[in-house]
Amino acid sequence: MKKIGEIFQRLFGVPWLVFGVQHFLYADFVAGLVPAIFPARIFWVYLTGAAMIAAGLAFIFNRKALLAAALLGMMLSMFVLLIHIPKFAGGDLSAISWTRRLQDLAIAAAAFILAGILSQREAKNNLLKNISKVSRYLFAILLIVFGVQQFLNPDFLTAKVPVYLPFRMFWVYLTGTAMVLTGASVLINKKGRLTAISLGAFLLLINLLHHGYLVANGWHTPLFWTAAMLDLAITCGVFILAGDLCEEEVSL
Numbered sequence: 001m002k003k004i005g006e007i008f009q010r011l012f013g014v015p016w017l018v019f020g021v022q023h024f025l026y027a028d029f030v031a032g033l034v035p036a037i038f039p040a041r042i043f044w045v046y047l048t049g050a051a052m053i054a055a056g057l058a059f060i061f062n063r064k065a066l067l068a069a070a071l072l073g074m075m076l077s078m079f080v081l082l083i084h085i086p087k088f089a090g091g092d093l094s095a096i097s098w099t100r101r102l103q104d105l106a107i108a109a110a111a112f113i114l115a116g117i118l119s120q121r122e123a124k125n126n127l128l129k130n131i132s133k134v135s136r137y138l139f140a141i142l143l144i145v146f147g148v149q150q151f152l153n154p155d156f157l158t159a160k161v162p163v164y165l166p167f168r169m170f171w172v173y174l175t176g177t178a179m180v181l182t183g184a185s186v187l188i189n190k191k192g193r194l195t196a197i198s199l200g201a202f203l204l205l206i207n208l209l210h211h212g213y214l215v216a217n218g219w220h221t222p223l224f225w226t227a228a229m230l231d232l233a234i235t236c237g238v239f240i241l242a243g244d245l246c247e248e249e250v251s252l
Contacts, residue, residue: 005243006062008200009114012236013059015229016052016072023049026222035082051075069115070128073135076108099149103230106142109135110237113244120247132244136186139241143183143199150176160231162209171206178202186241196242203235 023030027045034041051071058068084101116132154172161168182199186192211228218224 004239005117005246008236008239008243009065010060010062012110012114012233012240013056015233015236016056016059018225018229020049020051020053020056022222022226023052033083035086048075066115066118066128069111069118073108073111073115073131076104076111080105080108099146102142102145103234106139106146107230107233107237109139109142110233110240113139113237114240117240117244117247136241136244139237140183140186140192143179143186143238147176147179147181147183150179160210161206162213164213165209175202175206182238186245193242193245196238196245200235200238200242203231203238207231207235 023045027042027049030045030049031041034044038044055068055072058064080101084104087097088101112128112131112135115128116135119128119132150172154169161171165171178195178199182192182195185195207228211224211231214221214224215228
């Protein structure tokens with residue numbers, strides 16, 4: 001399991017390389033997402049883009065990965081506080097907006113869980129270990145929320161099922177059920193590692209079939225890349241969660 005965890009730690013770096021490059025390629029668009037209270041908005045776009053690339057390289061090459069995970073979790077938490085919560089307060093309550101807010105929160109939790117794993121291995125920073133434990137349960141709760149969304153918004157979420165698969169609604173409900181079961185298993189501390197590994201493998205396969213098809217047929221479309229990398233980050237987060245549960249069992 002430790003080897004699998006290392007693989008997905010490195011794979012977790014791929015989305016941040018892509019996101020970072022996108023910040024430079026589409027700087028004007030991303031600048032529109034920066035809160036108006038910040039001066040020189042384009043500067044923040046380039047700064048966060050560079051930070052994402054640095055984090056991606058740190059994860060892939062396993063150099064300063066602990067620092068990168070902690071800082072990435074902090075940066076994503078700031079996105080939630082400064083970008084997503086104000087939009088929520090402004091009345092933006094669409095299913096798509098809710099999903100994006102929760103995705104960033106879940107990925108921030110995954111980053112903190114990874115920081116906790118690395119901190120435990122290096123016997124450093126008890127604060128990070130405590131934040132990691134809280135993040136584990138936050139990630140589990142968000143999995144349940146994502147799972148419930150599969151049932152509440154099936155028509156919207158069928159768009160994530162490969163177009164060539166039969167019985168598309170079945171796959172939506174299966175994904176939702178798997179997410180709820182995994183989140184609940186982690187919260188009650190029963191078969192959490194097994195369900196997390198199973199969910200991660202399922203998400204990896206379904207996302208590869210879906211996003212691989214879209215990117216291959218529209219590699220020049222930035223939205224395809226963004227959606228693929230967000231789902232990859234969440235999938236890696238599920239495996240990181242499984243690794244965290246494994247590390248805890250070993251320590252006990």
